[in-house]
Amino acid sequence: RKEVEQDPGPFNVPEGATVAFNCTYSNSASQSFFWYRQDCRKEPKLLMSVYSSGNEDGRFTAQLNRASQYISLLIRDSKLSDSATYLCVVNAPFGNEKLTFGTGTRLTIIP
Amino acid sequence: DAMVIQNPRYQVTQFGKPVTLSCSQTLNHNVMYWYQQKSSQAPKLLFHYYDKDFNNEADTPDNFQSRRPNTSFCFLDIRSPGLGDAAMYLCATKRAGGFTDTQYFGPGTRLTVL
Numbered sequence: 001r002k003e004v005e006q007d008p009g010p011f012n013v014p015e016g017a018t019v020a021f022n023c024t025y026s027n028s029a030s031q032s033f034f035w036y037r038q039d040c041r042k043e044p045k046l047l048m049s050v051y052s053s054g055n056e057d058g059r060f061t062a063q064l065n066r067a068s069q070y071i072s073l074l075i076r077d078s079k080l081s082d083s084a085t086y087l088c089v090v091n092a093p094f095g096n097e098k099l100t101f102g103t104g105t106r107l108t109i110i111p
Numbered sequence: 112d113a114m115v116i117q118n119p120r121y122q123v124t125q126f127g128k129p130v131t132l133s134c135s136q137t138l139n140h141n142v143m144y145w146y147q148q149k150s151s152q153a154p155k156l157l158f159h160y161y162d163k164d165f166n167n168e169a170d171t172p173d174n175f176q177s178r179r180p181n182t183s184f185c186f187l188d189i190r191s192p193g194l195g196d197a198a199m200y201l202c203a204t205k206r207a208g209g210f211t212d213t214q215y216f217g218p219g220t221r222l223t224v225l
Contacts, residue, residue, distance in 0.1 A: 008151075041221070043201055043216040043217060043219050044154065044201075044216050045216070046213045046215075049213065097159065097161060097205060097207060098156060098159065099214055101153040102153060103151075103152060103153045104153060
C-alpha cells in the first residue's frame with residue numbers, strides 16, 4: 001500500500017461547480033497534513049494546511065479524519081484559475097523532517 | 112522576494128557529462144531537501160540536510176551527490192547523467208522541529224540529457 005494515495009483523475013469540471021478530492025494515508029502516527037497545488041511545469045506551492053477541526057480558506061475547505069486516515073479538499077465555485085494538480089502531503093511522525101507526497105489529482109476547469 | 116532560489120532554471124547536458132545544480136535560501140531554515148520529479152509523478156525525495164547532517168534516501172542512486180557548504184547554499188551533483196535522469200529537480204527548505212511547518216520550494220531546475 002502506498003503511504004499516500006490519491007485518485008489521479010483527471011477531473012474535468014465546469015466552471016462554477018463544486019469539486020472534492022480525497023486522499024488516504026497509511027501511517028497512523030502522521031502528524032501534519034497539507035494540500036499543495038502544482039501548476040504545469042512549476043514548483044509545488046502550499047495551498048493550505050489541514051487541521052483536525054477542519055479549516056476553510058475562501059472557496060477551499062480541508063478536512064481531516066484521523067480515524068479513517070483520510071484527508072479531503074473541497075473547492076466551491078470553481079474558477080478557471082483552479083486548474084492545476086493538487087498534491088496531498090503528509091508529514092512523517094515525530095522527529096522526522098520528511099514529507100510524503102501523493103501522486104496528485106489533476107483538475108481542469110472547463111469554461 | 113524570492114526565498115528559495117535555484118540556478119540554473121534550465122540545464123542541458125550530455126549523457127555522462129557531470130552537472131551541478133544549485134539552491135540558495137534566504138529563510139535561514141536548517142533543513143534543505145532535494146527532490147526529483149518526473150512528468151505526472153510525485154516529487155521523489157533524493158536526500159536532505161538537517162544542518163550539516165546528510166540524510167540519504169535508501170533508493171537514491173550513487174550517481175547523485177550533494178554538498179551543503181553553509182546554511183544558505185546546497186548543491187546537487189549528478190556525476191554521470193543518464194537519459195533517465197532527465198527531470199525537474201526541486202530544492203525545498205523547512206524550519207526544523209516545526210511539525211506544522213511546511214516546506215518552501217524553489218522554482219526548480221529542468222534538466223535535459225542529450
